[in-house]
Amino acid sequence: MHSPITDWPKNEQPREKLRLKGAAALSDAELLAIFLRIGVKGKSAVTLAKDLIHHFGSLPRLLASTPEEFTRVHGVGLSKWSQIQAAYELVKRSLEDGLSQDPIFSSPNHVREFLQAKIGRLPHEVFLCLYLDSSLHLIECDELFRGSITQTAIYPREILKEALSKNASALIVAHNHPSGNPLPSDADQELTKVLESVLQMVDIQLLDHCIVSGSGFFSFSDSGLMNISVKR
Known part of the structure; x- marks a missing residue:
């Protein structure tokens, strides 16, 4: 789905899905989308998250990425990398x-x-x-x-x-x-x-x-x- 997440059925929106079903019910892309918060033109945050995981080949490689590697992907910046790294460190x-x-x-x-x-x-x-x-x-x-x-x-x-x-x-x-x-x-x-x-x-x-x-x-x-x- 490339429409804004706010247009999705409520129970399919990552934050609401997490609240209703727990974090384990979400895909890697949906969990990552919660950190990204917004997508880019023509892409929802979930689609952007899928692109990120595909770009790095796996979630572990994404988590191990440097700021330079991460920000090469269109639509994400240093603040998003910092948020993800902070969560990983926790x-x-x-x-x-x-x-x-x-x-x-x-x-x-x-x-x-x-x-x-x-x-x-x-x-x-x-x-x-x-x-x-x-x-x-x-x-x-x-x-x-x-x-x-x-x-x-x-x-x-x-x-x-x-x-x-x-x-x-x-x-x-x-x-x-x-x-x-x-x-x-x-x-x-x-x-x-x-x-x-x-x-x-x-x-x-x-x-x-x-x-x-x-x-x-x-x-x-x-x-x-x-x-x-x-x-x-």
């Missing part, structure tokens, strides 16, 4: 806050959702540490290393130093693969073994090493590649 912070409120294993998908939102769609590789207390609540999530699109230099001694300074009882480490393939490399497997060994020396347990991509996720723990025994 989602990531909400997920992180949930990890500090409840033990990480109380919701099996919570860590995965947080990591995919946090680093899964970045164009460069980053390495995160999730420091956990004795009750497995999140103390802090830190980005320790940032590298090129192909590799990041990871220093186990830096991870150990930070873990001790935060009085962590356990860790989850994670990094992303911008290539899109979340399967571990030989170097990833070797790093996991080294970290396990180093942390065991000071009685800190490495619970998992997660590898994240825009559409994939790999867990060393879930794949049986780590020897952990945590009371869940």
